[in-house]
Amino acid sequence: MKNSIGIIGGGQMAEALIKGFLEKNIFLKENILVSEPIKERREYLAQSYQVQITSSNLEVVEKRELLLLAVKPQVMASVLEEIKSKIESKHHLIITIAAGLSISFYEKRLPEKTRLIRVMPNTCALVHRSISAIAKGTFATEDDLSLVEKIFLAIGEVVRVEERYMDGVTALSGSGPAYVALFLEALIDGGVKVGLPRDLSEKLALTTLEGTVALIKASKKNPYEIKAMVTSPGGTTISALEIFYREGFPGIVISAINQAFERSKKLSQNLNS
Numbered sequence: 001m002k003n004s005i006g007i008i009g010g011g012q013m014a015e016a017l018i019k020g021f022l023e024k025n026i027f028l029k030e031n032i033l034v035s036e037p038i039k040e041r042r043e044y045l046a047q048s049y050q051v052q053i054t055s056s057n058l059e060v061v062e063k064r065e066l067l068l069l070a071v072k073p074q075v076m077a078s079v080l081e082e083i084k085s086k087i088e089s090k091h092h093l094i095i096t097i098a099a100g101l102s103i104s105f106y107e108k109r110l111p112e113k114t115r116l117i118r119v120m121p122n123t124c125a126l127v128h129r130s131i132s133a134i135a136k137g138t139f140a141t142e143d144d145l146s147l148v149e150k151i152f153l154a155i156g157e158v159v160r161v162e163e164r165y166m167d168g169v170t171a172l173s174g175s176g177p178a179y180v181a182l183f184l185e186a187l188i189d190g191g192v193k194v195g196l197p198r199d200l201s202e203k204l205a206l207t208t209l210e211g212t213v214a215l216i217k218a219s220k221k222n223p224y225e226i227k228a229m230v231t232s233p234g235g236t237t238i239s240a241l242e243i244f245y246r247e248g249f250p251g252i253v254i255s256a257i258n259q260a261f262e263r264s265k266k267l268s269q270n271l272n273s
């Protein structure tokens, strides 16, 4: 079981994970079996990664004990309905990455005592820089959690959380790449506004963001301390920060994340009802 995995749904996230598994030698290509409804997509995955492919979800469940559900939340109920008769709680361990679906959503639909781990990765998985939050289902064991932790380390960092934090995780790190991209876009436009060529502005903005994160991590200082280091009395930085504060930038970010959190809760309620 530890050497092979079955993936149901061969979309974007599945591909990012397959790439990570192969590059980090978590699974060999011949031990990864993916079911995917679209023929062209199956051919693409087989050609690009030499993994095993099938159009049958049931074949995946029959041939693999470790199962990763990577379909959209909207189709999850029908997938569970299709596979439930073949799931054996003694053998199968199910990992789901679907946003918004609670552990109880699966446990209600699958055989009693099915072992399940819920994972919330983010799109940075494509470059192995995801942060994946993992939460244990009612019947999953500590060993199951450790196994899933090891698997998701292939695509970045992993944090163990209680399931009640998943809407907050979705609002911060799940949607986060979009917020950071928006801020970067604004930084680049700012550079252009003061006369920098766009490509130069882009390089300066991206590298400054990467460098700041690296500095905060390496120095173990908090963001406030780093900000203070750059902000000399009467200088340029404090002039800019004055505008950020006056226009309510920190409050905007907090409210935006809170709104994503509320939206995630609402979507979860709709999907789980």
Ligand SMILES: NC(=O)c1ccc[n+]([C@@H]2O[C@H](COP(=O)([O-])OP(=O)(O)OC[C@H]3O[C@@H](n4cnc5c(N)ncnc54)[C@H](OP(=O)(O)O)[C@@H]3O)[C@@H](O)[C@H]2O)c1
Residues within 6 Å of the ligand: 008, 009, 010, 011, 012, 013, 014, 035, 036, 037, 038, 041, 057, 070, 071, 072, 073, 075, 079, 097, 098, 099, 100, 120, 121, 122, 123, 174
């Ligand atoms: N992308 C992200 O940033 C992100 C982050 C965290 C979590 N997630 C979660 O990851 C999951 C997958 O997301 P994604 O972005 O990879 O979506 P995606 O690219 O749409 O992948 C889903 C794949 O599943 C296939 N599929 C549809 N119905 C199926 C069925 N009945 N049986 C087997 N496969 C089926 C889809 O084929 P069709 O194209 O024919 O529908 C598609 O190839 C979602 O539940 C999402 O919530 C995504």
